Amino acid sequence: MIITYRLDDICPYMVWDNFHKVKAIFDKYNIKPLIGVIPNCKDEKLTKYEYLKDFWPMVKHLQEKGWVVALHGYTHEYHTQNSGILKMWKKSEFAGVPFKTQYTKINKGRAILAGFIGGVSGGLISYFLPFSSAVGVWLGDAFVGFTIALMISLVEEAMREAWITVIWNPKETRNIALGQKPIFFGSSKEADIYIPAKSGGTSPSLYASINIENGQIVFVDITNGQRSVLQNGNEIIIDNLKVLVNTK
Numbered sequence: 001m002i003i004t005y006r007l008d009d010i011c012p013y014m015v016w017d018n019f020h021k022v023k024a025i026f027d028k029y030n031i032k033p034l035i036g037v038i039p040n041c042k043d044e045k046l047t048k049y050e051y052l053k054d055f056w057p058m059v060k061h062l063q064e065k066g067w068v069v070a071l072h073g074y075t076h077e078y079h080t081q082n083s084g085i086l087k088m089w090k091k092s093e094f095a096g097v098p099f100k101t102q103y104t105k106i107n108k109g110r111a112i113l114a115g116f117i118g119g120v121s122g123g124l125i126s127y128f129l130p131f132s133s134a135v136g137v138w139l140g141d142a143f144v145g146f147t148i149a150l151m152i153s154l155v156e157e158a159m160r161e162a163w164i165t166v167i168w169n170p171k172e173t174r175n176i177a178l179g180q181k182p183i184f185f186g187s188s189k190e191a192d193i194y195i196p197a198k199s200g201g202t203s204p205s206l207y208a209s210i211n212i213e214n215g216q217i218v219f220v221d222i223t224n225g226q227r228s229v230l231q232n233g234n235e236i237i238i239d240n241l242k243v244l245v246n247t248k
Contacts, residue, residue: 005033011041012055036072056116114168182209
């Protein structure tokens with residue numbers, strides 16, 4: 001028999017005495033649970049609890065010990081009265097929300113986890129965030145997620161002429177087809193690739209953009225207005241992201 005332990009609503013705001021008691025039991029019996037981490041918690045039912053300043057280093061340490069880290073929503077707030085695919089709950093953060101909004105939130109969440117701990121190891125999980133069709137593609141364990149991503153990647157690659165590979169770390173990458181519409185990098189709502197804003201308000205809301213203009217791949221550094229033409233194999237560093245340019 002295989003028993004899996006799962007802890008949800010892991011975020012900087014928790015009853016930490018209780019968490020450490022549970023953690024001590026897991027450590028004693030060498031249990032590596034699955035934890036659902038809320039990347040940008042704004043749920044008032046949770047933010048009333050004690051804030052842990054060193055939350056992200058702690059999560060990274062747990063992941064290094066073998067705990068499986070999964071994305072648990074984005075802000076953990078109800079936005080609709082939609083029960084989603086599973087019909088288990090009457091409120092949701094994702095179900096009933098436009099696909100593009102869901103997709104953006106999921107990728108922002110992944111970017112936050114990638115920036116702080118190097119990525120997720122267990123897909124996306126939910127218990128009160130009813131699934132929509134958009135969220136469904138993120139379900140499953142790491143192997144299933146990798147297999148789906150690989151199939152999508154192969155199909156996309158056959159259809160595109162030029163694309164970029166965004167690399168958060170060796171295990172967290174994403175391929176994006178290029179066209180006339182710019183791909184934006186930054187922390188604003190316009191950004192296609194989310195880069196968390198730095199504390200103190202010193203980072204720009206948009207760092208850069210990449211698109212195809214007159215048959216050329218054009219990179220624009222929005223922070224200084226500089227434009228450059230990219231070729232196949234070029235690598236760009238945008239904040240802490242590596243971006244690789246690919247063409248057929």
